[in-house]
Structure formats: C-alpha cells, structure tokens
Amino acid sequence: MSVVDLDDAVAVLGRFPALAGATLRVEEGEIVLLRGPNGAGKTTLLRLCAGLLPLVRGTGTVLGLDLATHRESIRRTVGFLGHQNGLYLDLTVAENVRFWGSTVGASDAEMHAAMSRLDVAGRVADVAVSKLSAGQKRRAALACLIARRAQLWLLDEPHAGLDASARDELDDTLRQAAASGATMLVASHELDRAGSLATRTVDVVAGRVLEVPGAPGSGNQAGTGAEEGR
Amino acid sequence: MSTMRIARVVAAKDLRIEWNSRVFVNQVLPFAGVTMVIFAFALDADSVLQRVAPGLVWLATMFSMLVLVQRAFAVETADGALDALRVAGVDPRAIYLGKAAALGVQLLVLEVVLLAAAVVLYGQTIPADGWVLLVTTLTSATCGLAAVGTLYGGLAAGFTGRETLLPLLTFPAVAPVLIGATRAVEAALGTAGAVVSDGWPWVGLLAVFAVAFGVGGALAFGPLIDE
Numbered sequence: 088m089s090v091v092d093l094d095d096a097v098a099v100l101g102r103f104p105a106l107a108g109a110t111l112r113v114e115e116g117e118i119v120l121l122r123g124p125n126g127a128g129k130t131t132l133l134r135l136c137a138g139l140l141p142l143v144r145g146t147g148t149v150l151g152l153d154l155a156t157h158r159e160s161i162r163r164t165v166g167f168l169g170h171q172n173g174l175y176l177d178l179t180v181a182e183n184v185r186f187w188g189s190t191v192g193a194s195d196a197e198m199h200a201a202m203s204r205l206d207v208a209g210r211v212a213d214v215a216v217s218k219l220s221a222g223q224k225r226r227a228a229l230a231c232l233i234a235r236r237a238q239l240w241l242l243d244e245p246h247a248g249l250d251a252s253a254r255d256e257l258d259d260t261l262r263q264a265a266a267s268g269a270t271m272l273v274a275s276h277e278l279d280r281a282g283s284l285a286t287r288t289v290d291v292v293a294g295r296v297l298e299v300p301g302a303p304g305s306g307n308q309a310g311t312g313a314e315e316g317r
Numbered sequence: 318m319s320t321m322r323i324a325r326v327v328a329a330k331d332l333r334i335e336w337n338s339r340v341f342v343n344q345v346l347p348f349a350g351v352t353m354v355i356f357a358f359a360l361d362a363d364s365v366l367q368r369v370a371p372g373l374v375w376l377a378t379m380f381s382m383l384v385l386v387q388r389a390f391a392v393e394t395a396d397g398a399l400d401a402l403r404v405a406g407v408d409p410r411a412i413y414l415g416k417a418a419a420l421g422v423q424l425l426v427l428e429v430v431l432l433a434a435a436v437v438l439y440g441q442t443i444p445a446d447g448w449v450l451l452v453t454t455l456t457s458a459t460c461g462l463a464a465v466g467t468l469y470g471g472l473a474a475g476f477t478g479r480e481t482l483l484p485l486l487t488f489p490a491v492a493p494v495l496i497g498a499t500r501a502v503e504a505a506l507g508t509a510g511a512v513v514s515d516g517w518p519w520v521g522l523l524a525v526f527a528v529a530f531g532v533g534g535a536l537a538f539g540p541l542i543d544e
Binding site: 137138139159160161162163166167169170171172173174175176177178179182186187189190191192215216224235 | 318326338
C-alpha cells in the first residue's frame, strides 16, 4: 500500500485551483523532494496530504485513508512542519514533547525515545525552548512529531531561517530519520541540500506533478514514483 | 483519547506555561492590585467604597481577564502552536475546554485575591451567612468569564489588531456576568441592605450564561480557529 496515492487531484484556494490534477505516489521509506517556483502548488500539495484542504476532484489516499472522507483521521497520522515549529516557547523541550505525546496517549518510553532519536534528551531536554538555537528548535519540533506518532512527515521549507550549522544539523537528523524508515514529503528551494536527502525528486509546476529524470535521487526508487502530471 | 482527557492535557500545559513564566504572579496579580488601589484613590470615601466594592472587584477582574486571555493565546501563536494543534487533528472542543479550564483556575485565584484586597483596602466584611452564596457566585461567574474569554480569545487570535479587538468583543458579551455577579456579591456581603436570598436569582443567571457560552463555545471554537 502506498503511503500517498493521488490521482488527478484538484484542490482550490478560494476559487483558484492551486492543484490542477496532481498525480503522485509515495511508498513507505521514500523521501520525496517537491521542487518548483513560488506559487506552483508545493505547499498546497503538502496541505492536501495533511488533510487541511478538501479534495475537490480526483481521488487520493494517505496512509490508506481516503482524502475525501477521512481528513480528520489523516490529520492525526501525519506530521506537518511549516515555517514555524509549533512549540511552546515557555515550556522546556521535554515538556513540549510530553504535551504532544500526551495528545495521542504516547507512553513515557515513547516520548523519551523520540527525544533520544533527535538528540534532545540530554541537558537540552530541560531547557526552555525560547533559549534554544534555531536548529535545536527544529530538532525539538521533529521530536514532537515522532512523539505523536506521525507516520508521514510533511516538511515545508524545513531549512528556512536556519544558519549553515543548523542546516547541517537538520540534514543529519532527517538522514537518521530516513534510515530508520520515516517517509517524508519535502518542499524546498534548497535543492542542493534537500536533493541530497531525497530518494526521489518531482517538479510541481502550475499545480501539476512531473517526474524529474536524472534529478537527485530520482533513480533510486524506480517504479514507485511520481506519475506525470497532465 | 477522549475529549475530556485531551482537555485535561491542554489545561495542564497552559498552567505549566504560567508556572514557568510567572506572568500571572508577576504581572497580572500586581496589575489587578494596582487597579484596586487606583479605585480607592478615585473614590476617596469609605462609605462610597464599601457601597461599590463588589462592582469594583468584578471590574478589576474583567480588566485583568483581558490580560490573561491575550496571554493565553499569545503563547499559542508565538511559534504557530495553535496551527499545529489544528493540523494535528486535536479535537477543537478539547482545546477550548482545556484552555477555558486553565483560564478559570487563574480567574478564581484572581477573584479571591481581589476580594481579599476589597476587605483590606475598602474595609469590606463578609458575613457568615454569605459565604455559600459568595463561593457559588465566584464559581459560576468564573465559568462564564472563562467560556467567553476563551471563545473570543480564539476568535481574535487570528486577526491583526487583536489587542484592541478583544476588549471590543469581550466587554459587551460579559456585561450580564458583570451585572449578575455584582448583584450576587452585594447580596452575599449585605451591601446597602441587600440580603442573601436576593443573590440566588442572579446566580441562576450566571449559571445559565456559563452553560450557554460553554456549550456554544465548544461547538463554535473549531470553525473559528479553522478560519
């Protein structure tokens, strides 16, 4: 079963069809880079997969759940990380992870494992988020995604606002997550960085999805990939 | 996870944030205390102060409530946490009930401190037969204020100029609480010859208000924060 399976999907922002017939399939363990100019529909595609936008036409499933009928259930199973981290600045990292984990009934062991996996379980765990560097905040946010058992990570410009060392930290984190089987859709303009992480790259152009032969990672998952947009 | 269980998690998170930041203790309580002192300066006669003390307590409560509500939603919007809750599919009724419960706890503490201030600064006394009415009034009025404050706080959180929008929305809506709670506390304290039995109808009004806004708020909160 594909993690994401869109066929001729249309989503609108207001009355504008921001996705105009996108077809995309993502298999478990893939890291798919979405690239394209501003306004092409990358964020809309992520938001559709997150269950935040209704599917106006076409068909689509995420983690086996129908986008037309199970958007609320989809929201509970995916993790969407945009330009902001969704953290509480006055809470410590551990308190943030505990809160997000508690919303899905995660055990203490699961929450500790999430922090360990993102390397925020040591002294950083007891530091208020407001005092962390941008890279540490990103790692804490990803730990929260793991604590609340997100099975698909939807990352919108994950490198935005980070300095070079924080970007390196984030890349290491995403590589580790990928190595342990996480499935990710990443929208990014940082093609060198995100491309080196991706197992496959697709272009989003005018609301449609196009396979990119020869792009970073594009040959790694032959047969599982994005279908051409129309 | 049930709605009530997630609501408890949200309430505990909000109270933990206040415990960590100490904004309630270091800013809101002093603000409320200063307001009571300013009232005392403005109405510089013991007889007048004792007559209007119940109303001043509730006015100070409502001014301070605005600070608490803005703070409650500022922590949600500072790094996009409210959006993240919505994106994560957390039941909006649970968010509403949890935030209202945390706000209610803080309001209750605030009201007790303000009543104590009225006793100390204005020479107010609490007769023995007024305690039950007083506690019931505080509880029901707090529920109503928390329900309205959380609903409009969530609504205003998505707008620019939310600092000025919030009082414009909130004060007209809580006018029934101001009137009902003031009359009920006057009855509990025996202000201007009022007797305890005069206060119970006002408590009924406060309870109806709290239930109406509590239920309405829980139902409306999801669509409001989705906009």
